[in-house]
Amino acid sequence: MNDILIIGTIAVDTALNLIATKKSELRTTLSERYIDESKQKLSDINKIDKEIFNQIDNDYIHEVSDYGIFGSLWDYAEERKTGIEIDLFSIPINQATVEICEIFDINPYTSPSKGVYIMSVKSGYDACKTLEKNGICATVVGKETNSNDRVIVNGDEKRFLTPTDREAYFSDRFVK
Numbered sequence: 001m002n003d004i005l006i007i008g009t010i011a012v013d014t015a016l017n018l019i020a021t022k023k024s025e026l027r028t029t030l031s032e033r034y035i036d037e038s039k040q041k042l043s044d045i046n047k048i049d050k051e052i053f054n055q056i057d058n059d060y061i062h063e064v065s066d067y068g069i070f071g072s073l074w075d076y077a078e079e080r081k082t083g084i085e086i087d088l089f090s091i092p093i094n095q096a097t098v099e100i101c102e103i104f105d106i107n108p109y110t111s112p113s114k115g116v117y118i119m120s121v122k123s124g125y126d127a128c129k130t131l132e133k134n135g136i137c138a139t140v141v142g143k144e145t146n147s148n149d150r151v152i153v154n155g156d157e158k159r160f161l162t163p164t165d166r167e168a169y170f171s172d173r174f175v176k
Contacts, residue, residue, distance in 0.1 A: 001144040002059060003124030004076070004084060006092055008046040008116035009137055010069045011108035015097040016042050018104060029103050038096035045094065045137070046115035052134050053119075056127045060120035068110040069118075070152075071164035076118050077150045086142035088154040110164070120144065 019026065019039045026035050053061055060080060064072040069091060077084045093108055101108045121127045124140035131138035145151075150161035 001082075001146070002120045002122055003127075003140050004073075004086065004142045004144065005119040005121060005124055005127055005138050006069070006090075006116065006141050007119060007131060007136060007138045008048060008064075008113070009092045009094050009097070010064065010113040010116055011093060011097045011101060011111045012042050012045050012116075013114045014106065014108060014111040015094070015100045018100050018106075022104065026100065026103060030099070034096075038100065042094060042096060048115060048117070048136055049134075052131060052136065053117075055130055056119070056121060058119050058121045058127070060118075062118050064113040064116040064118065066112045067164040068108070069113055069116070070109050070161055072113075072118055074150060074161050074163055076120075077148075077161075080120065080144065083145035083147035083149045083151070084142055085145050085149075085151045085153060088152050090139055090141040092137055092139050 016039065019035060019042075023035060030038075060076070062072065062076060062079075065075065067075075073084060073086060091109070097108055101111065119127065128138040128140060142153075152159045152161060
């Protein structure tokens with residue numbers, strides 16, 4: 001069974017969008033300096049030259065969709081016809097993103113994550129080493145399994161992914 005990598009840091013574009021469009025609301029909770037430093041740091045995170053992917057022996061690569069990492073992991077399992085087991089704490093997320101999303105009660109795991117990729121590889125360690133040598137954040141977050149279950153492990157707790165309600169997703173965001 002293959003290892004599952006996440007390349008990049010999730011929900012960065014969501015946090016940057018909130019900084020750009022809701023800065024006055026953020027100022028009620030966060031300092032101006034923290035907001036500006038977060039914007040600068042987040043702006044530099046997911047700059048990935050996809051040419052490096054050609055150096056990695058992979059079975060599958062997919063950019064994370066508008067449905068976030070959870071929706072994309074569901075799609076991954078569907079397309080690969082496999083079960084997955086993912087360690088929630090291994091999913092790369094920036095603390096500023098967590099704090100910014102929390103202010104607006106937004107789940108970063110179900111938020112857009114443009115510039116982030118899911119990759120299936122035989123040796124996650126080797127793939128991460130290659131990517132990190134080229135300045136790219138890459139983390140083994142889990143593995144494929146022989147079952148059809150799509151499991152997110154959070155310490156001792158297991159949660160099963162469910163398919164994203166794509167119609168509700170778009171109506172919640174764009175139809176008011």
